[in-house]
Amino acid sequence: MTDTRIGFIGLGIMGRPMAGNLLRAGYSLCVYDIRPEAVASLVGEGARGAMCAREVAEQSEVVITLLPDTPDVELAVFGQDGVSQGARPGMLYIDMSTIAPSAARRIHDRLAAQGVEALDAPVSGGELGAREATLSIMVGGKASAFERALPILRTLGRRIVHVGGPGAGQLAKACNQIVVAVTLQAVAEALTLARKAGVDPQKVREALLGGFASSRVLEVHGLRMIERHFEPGFRIRLHRKDLRIALETACELSVPLLATSLVANELDALLARGLAELDHSGLALLVEELAGMGHAGPEEMGPQPS
Numbered sequence: 001m002t003d004t005r006i007g008f009i010g011l012g013i014m015g016r017p018m019a020g021n022l023l024r025a026g027y028s029l030c031v032y033d034i035r036p037e038a039v040a041s042l043v044g045e046g047a048r049g050a051m052c053a054r055e056v057a058e059q060s061e062v063v064i065t066l067l068p069d070t071p072d073v074e075l076a077v078f079g080q081d082g083v084s085q086g087a088r089p090g091m092l093y094i095d096m097s098t099i100a101p102s103a104a105r106r107i108h109d110r111l112a113a114q115g116v117e118a119l120d121a122p123v124s125g126g127e128l129g130a131r132e133a134t135l136s137i138m139v140g141g142k143a144s145a146f147e148r149a150l151p152i153l154r155t156l157g158r159r160i161v162h163v164g165g166p167g168a169g170q171l172a173k174a175c176n177q178i179v180v181a182v183t184l185q186a187v188a189e190a191l192t193l194a195r196k197a198g199v200d201p202q203k204v205r206e207a208l209l210g211g212f213a214s215s216r217v218l219e220v221h222g223l224r225m226i227e228r229h230f231e232p233g234f235r236i237r238l239h240r241k242d243l244r245i246a247l248e249t250a251c252e253l254s255v256p257l258l259a260t261s262l263v264a265n266e267l268d269a270l271l272a273r274g275l276a277e278l279d280h281s282g283l284a285l286l287v288e289e290l291a292g293m294g295h296a297g298p299e300e301m302g303p304q305p306s
């Protein structure tokens, strides 16, 4: 099925390596990003570059988007020169961005009226998972569309779960981001306590990785906190966006998310300090500041381009 012509829109931290994996698997790929340099780098690997999302859709049987937020996806699909203007009946659209479940359902219904099947298929596993094609992919949409997408999704990830109907993939991703956020907070608190007590946080992490406190967040983000490695990764502004989605969805259903609200407020404090582009493991900087162990400020961003 690698003769399927795929279009890929959004070549950032996640999209670029995922598009590269599709190329290496032998798919014919047409790519677009508002940053021409991102398009050029994939063209250098054998993709065809497009000038807009409409052109991608015109040339593709399956179109994938991997964009920051709900308005970006709606613009790329329904805006001027968007996917819907180039789509033909029978095309499959897969949105792998993290957006609101309600928006995913709206997009599904609008495209269905055009004869286009749509899936929401957000991912977890970070840049490393994108590069190594080990992502977890949570899919919402019709079973027929899921079956059609499966060979492509298997090129990008390892655990691929059809969660339910339209929007169910995004709902699962909101759940994922709640767990990651609250675990990040716990790891930041634990390692800060160790540091202030004068106990080696590296040894604490090593010990905890063998018991019930073990997690991917302790392993990957715990190491980042210890090594002071806050280059993204997953940007603070994007995790704040994901918690907004989780909190709004929970509010619609009258589900209090107490711990999630706390972390969302902390991410706001980091945004207010100008740290939007830091990796979300930078949450530790705020926990440390509250413990009187330093100041979370722009110097954490490293040297900025002049």
Ligand code: NAD
Binding pocket: 009, 010, 011, 012, 013, 014, 015, 032, 033, 034, 035, 038, 066, 067, 068, 069, 072, 075, 076, 096, 097, 098, 099, 123, 124, 125, 126, 127, 233, 234, 235, 238, 242
């Ligand atoms: P990013 O900011 O690195 O990349 C987004 C890309 O989209 C950029 O290259 C940008 O130029 C492009 N873009 C924006 N608007 C566009 C438009 N209208 N048309 C074409 N291109 C456009 O973000 P990312 O980290 O790759 O994240 C993308 C999505 O994946 C987000 O929804 C994020 O929440 C989710 N996600 C990220 C990670 C991670 O670890 N980075 C992990 C899982 C999920």
